[in-house]
Amino acid sequence: MKILVINAGSSSLKYQLLDMTSKDDLASGIVERIGEDMGTMTYKTDGKEVFEKPFPTHKEAMVEVINILTDADKGVVKDKAEIAAIGHRVVHGGETFTEPAEVDAKVIEGIKANIPLAPLHNPGNLTGIETAMELFPGVRQVAVFDTAFHQTMEPKVFTYGIPYEMYEKFGIRRYGFHGTSHKFVARETAKLLGKPLEECNIVTVHLGNGGSLAAVKNGKCYDTSMGMTPLAGIIMGTRCGDIDPAIVGVLAEKLGTDVAGVEKVLTNDSGLKGICGSNDLRDIHARIEEGDKQAELALDMACHKVRQFIGSYCFELGKVDCIVFTAGIGENDPEYRARTLSGLESFGISVNNDKNWNWDRTPSFISDDDSAVKVAIIATNEELEIANDTVAVLGL
Template sequence: MKYLVINSGSSSIKYQVIDMTTESVLATGLVERIGEASGRVQTTFYPGTARERESVVEQAIADHGSGMRSVLALLTDQEQGIITQPSEIAAIGHRVVHGGEDFQASTLITPVVIQAIERNIPLAPLHNPANLDGIRVAMEIFTGLPQVAVFDTAFHQTMPPRAFLYALPYALYEQDRVRRYGFHGTSHRFVAGECARLLGKPLSQCNLITVHLGNGCSMTAIENGVSVDTSLGMTPLEGLVMGTRSGDVDPALHLFLQQHKGMDLAAIDAMLNKESGLKGLCGLNDMRDIHKAAAGGDERAALALAVQTYRNRKYIGAFMAVLGRVDAIVFTAGIGENDPVVRAESLEGLEAFGVRLDPDRNRRHTGEARCISQEDSRVRVFVIPTNEELAIAREVAVVIGGKRR
């Protein structure tokens, strides 16, 4: 029961092999700089914690097919590989960013599914083509294996129209499917399931606010186990303040910048996605650097931290109003799991809503899922490490087994 999980980008392939009998990682790695003069294939093997070892190969990688064959060569290497032949892989799971309204769950990949992913390329022009490259290459190399598409957007397809519709002419939704889709769904689904386990109750009985904070950030309101609202929109630009993305801005900003700064739409889009957020406010987008700069008296770094955590707190309050009853707030991803200052400031002033953070628990870093709220907190607060690769592998198992969790 060894599953291969693939996350294919425009010039990279992230991969992981998981033994599903124990849900343990056997190998993980990255192919990068595909199509450039010099590429790199890195794999770390975990046949046992005492024998962890890494292999790095520097070579030109012409395309995704060459990259995937290099991965297979490493995985089947006689001295350090974890399989002897490709047939030892039982199934393959692919991360696909955008499923539009076509997919409400993970699905076995067929020609019809591939056509639907292609149809949604206008909604994710940078990601879906790269995801398709990974799918086509894997289907060619691993002939006959079941392959499953796991969509970032699928978890949010349970949102009601009042949450996913924009107040625009309705024809834009009917004809072009302009609406809020949400992303990071695999992460939100995973930590929600882990939180339900920690709460000791079925996910279907849990009301949760999951807060995914990394370079990309999103928040989801989960009612009785399903997503009913989320901060990201039609694209991954809406919502929270992110590393380089602005999050919420007035849509009329585009016209202002065009009229007063002479910027065209392409330049405005690049600014909002790559030069805004934390980076736009203080020139830094790594939260560790921001903390260091703020501690040294950098006022703009301190301001960037305040702007981000205020937006987080604002969305938490909004989602508490959406849900009414909240069992727990869950922090996850790079910042959410590792930054006690961001967590504390994001929850500041929410005591009246039943949120009572325990400062000592919040500061303690264990790398494990844990509760960081006080014993008498009506709304419990958790830090739960996300594991999107394992979440994808679990979805593969569900699809192959024919049972929806």
């Protein structure tokens, strides 16, 4: 059984075709710069290839994806009819969607209704769904929401300390993101622990250019670091994370700009990039080796913030079975992990230096054998999670 996973952005379209029997990635790629004079398609079937051509709309991009999948020489399916179903990533489900949902008219209206909560993401996600429905008539489609996993948070956790009517009227509350990754990694961590997920308390640490943490209590999300938008929480590549909200007004006055102008600074020019001029950890590590104090400060600040969230979540959960790192930085940066968890032995968290620096890419513990709280690294696979959800929702 083959499932196609689509992640459509405002000007991009990522895809992956998975064999759900073997869980193998049969083909994957991304189309970028959709709507510009010349787009780029990067794809992998039997090897990575790149070509450029105009992609005026997502429809042309999707047609090219189908052409590659069914190509006589390099394609992985003889006909698009071999695709059993299509799963779509949707960034924001608001309070409308607490689970993945099969796409129908009501689901499409629900995604549209949540556009104000994710104006940069939901329209592109919706375009991907509508394009796939047009090009794959009769094929069942499922929407998988980044926010759904976090809908188990209690009101005391997701409600902000502002007038309650702001929540009632405008839906202003904590929603959280990266839910597909947190869900996948939590389940894989339970397997590693050899326990049912519903008996596990886990702190999941998703670290990439964007990053978030989740406190998973008895298998369900209890708290998460991102908020109403993906701007909140830890210090990220270009995003500021949590700051004093009054700073927005101060910057608007000092910079002579409006709220949108300040949001642009906080989203695109802050975080690691704002502190040291770079949001690439490889560059930052190289500069630290050369004695660059600003790069050192940026990394220290980022690790400090992640450490704060881990500490608060350990107290919230009471008992923690495992702290698990995932995503681009979480999986590939041993120095980041080491700085974040150093000196916590008295709290039962003891990282094994050799395991941390020599991780073999398999789901495994990097903590000492006698560490009361296990520490693990598990590679996330959001596409596989979306495919799994698609199969489950449709009962395939």
